[in-house]
Amino acid sequence: MKALLAAVLICGSGLPALAGESWDYLSAELYGDRVLQDGANVIAIDAPYRTRDDARTQIAAQIAAPHGLLIGEVTLVLDENPMPVSAVFELEHPQSQFFFDVTMRVNGPTPLHVVAETTDGQLFVVETFVKTSGQGACSAPPGTDPKDALATLGQMEIEVASGLPKLTDLGLTAGMLRQRKLDLDIQHPSHSGMQMDQITLLFIPMRYVETVDVDLDGGGYVSVTGSISLSENPRLGLSVPGKTQSVDVTMTDTDGTVSHAHKSLAGY
Numbered sequence: 001m002k003a004l005l006a007a008v009l010i011c012g013s014g015l016p017a018l019a020g021e022s023w024d025y026l027s028a029e030l031y032g033d034r035v036l037q038d039g040a041n042v043i044a045i046d047a048p049y050r051t052r053d054d055a056r057t058q059i060a061a062q063i064a065a066p067h068g069l070l071i072g073e074v075t076l077v078l079d080e081n082p083m084p085v086s087a088v089f090e091l092e093h094p095q096s097q098f099f100f101d102v103t104m105r106v107n108g109p110t111p112l113h114v115v116a117e118t119t120d121g122q123l124f125v126v127e128t129f130v131k132t133s134g135q136g137a138c139s140a141p142p143g144t145d146p147k148d149a150l151a152t153l154g155q156m157e158i159e160v161a162s163g164l165p166k167l168t169d170l171g172l173t174a175g176m177l178r179q180r181k182l183d184l185d186i187q188h189p190s191h192s193g194m195q196m197d198q199i200t201l202l203f204i205p206m207r208y209v210e211t212v213d214v215d216l217d218g219g220g221y222v223s224v225t226g227s228i229s230l231s232e233n234p235r236l237g238l239s240v241p242g243k244t245q246s247v248d249v250t251m252t253d254t255d256g257t258v259s260h261a262h263k264s265l266a267g268y
Contacts, residue, residue, distance in 0.1 A: 022079045023111060023127075030075070030085070031123060036115070039124030042066060043114050046165075047130050051106050054137035056231045057130070060101035060165070061114045069118040070094035076102070078130075078229055080110035082138050082194065086229035089238075092220035094119050099164050099181070099239035103231040105137035105192070106130055139194040143232055146197065146204055149189040154259030158247055159183045164239055179239045184212070184261075186236070186251055192228040207255050209234060215248040216240060 027036060046060040065071045074089040087102055098116075109132055115125045142149070161181050186209060193206030209226040222238060240247070249261045 022084075023077075023113065026077060026079060026084055026113075027125075030077075030115075034121075034123055036123050036125045039114075039116060039126040042124040043116055043126040045112065045114055045126055045128050046101070047112055047128055050131040051133060054106050054132045054134075055140055055143075056103050057106045058101055058235075059104050059112065060099070060237070062164075063098045063114075063116045065096050065116070065118055069120060069122070070096055071098050071116055072119040073117040074098060074100065075113075075115045075117075076100075076104075077113040077115065078104065078106060078110050079113065081105070081107045081229050082192070083227040083229055086227050088225040090223045090225070092222060095239075097179070097239070099179070099237075101237040103235045104229050105190075105231055106132050106229075107136060107138040108132055108134070138192045138228060139196075141198050142189055142191065142195055142204070144189060146189060146191070149187075152187040153189065154251060154253070154257055155187040156249055156251060156259060156261035157185045158249060158261055158263040159185075160240070160244070160247065160263065160265055162242075178242045180242050180244065182214070182238045182240045182244075182247060184214075184236045184238075184249060186212070186234050188230075188233060188251075188253060190228065190230045190232045190234060194228075207253060209251060210254045211250075211252045212236065213250045213252075214238065215250075216244045217246055218248075 044062045051057045063071055072091055072094045076087040077084050078086045086104060089100055111127055111129050113125055113127045115123055117123050164179055164181050188209050191204045191207045195204045197204055208228050209230055212224040214221050245265055247263045251259050
């Protein structure tokens with residue numbers, strides 16, 4: 001998936017202008033001739049009609065697999081972003097239900113797709129459309145001086161709260177009530193490679209969160225592959241089983257920096 005994500009970025013500048021054509025191109029690159037089923041009864045997206053801050057827009061989705069199936073991977077695609085495949089969630093322990101939210105850069109008006117793959121290979125997709133204020137988020141100047149950002153790069157803070165936001169009346173929601181929400185704040189400038197240093201007027205080299213591996217109770221849970229679409233200092237939320245006792249997170253960025261965070265949860 002990482003190689004394919006990079007390939008889609010390279011091809012991004014050549015995408016057709018029309019939104020429908022962009023998705024036709026992207027879905028063919030990502031899934032070939034595999035069938036993408038209507039996921040209206042499987043996936044619910046929570047995204048703003050219009051972004052308040054193009055550079056930090058929260059996007060969430062709730063996925064409930066059809067009866068008897070398990071979710072193995074979820075992909076968030078911002079069709080018109082320079083790196084359209086914006087986040088990929090690979091579940092090491094497939095789940096019947098899964099929730100995520102994440103702060104993203106939305107570079108301009110774009111269709112947004114969420115694709116869920118079940119462990120038997122079926123694909124389900126839903127879409128919505130997000131309007132923006134025209135800031136050009138992927139090339140907007142960073143909010144923190146690049147040198148200052150290095151001082152805290154990789155620091156992470158973990159919070160776990162009871163309950164999850166309910167986005168929809170999807171059929172399989174009872175299990176969600178037994179889950180908790182893990183929130184992860186990552187200190188990282190998420191340089192897109194399209195931003196200009198306001199003093200030197202040189203482009204800042206690309207450097208973003210490449211992977212976030214979340215382990216629960218000493219075992220693997222989910223691996224998240226990032227992109228330049230992640231906001232500066234991204235915040236990532238995930239559903240986790242209600243009886244989780246400990247969380248370990250490993251972040252790796254595209255320059256090879258690795259950082260770790262741990263949290264033991266009270267009450268279990």
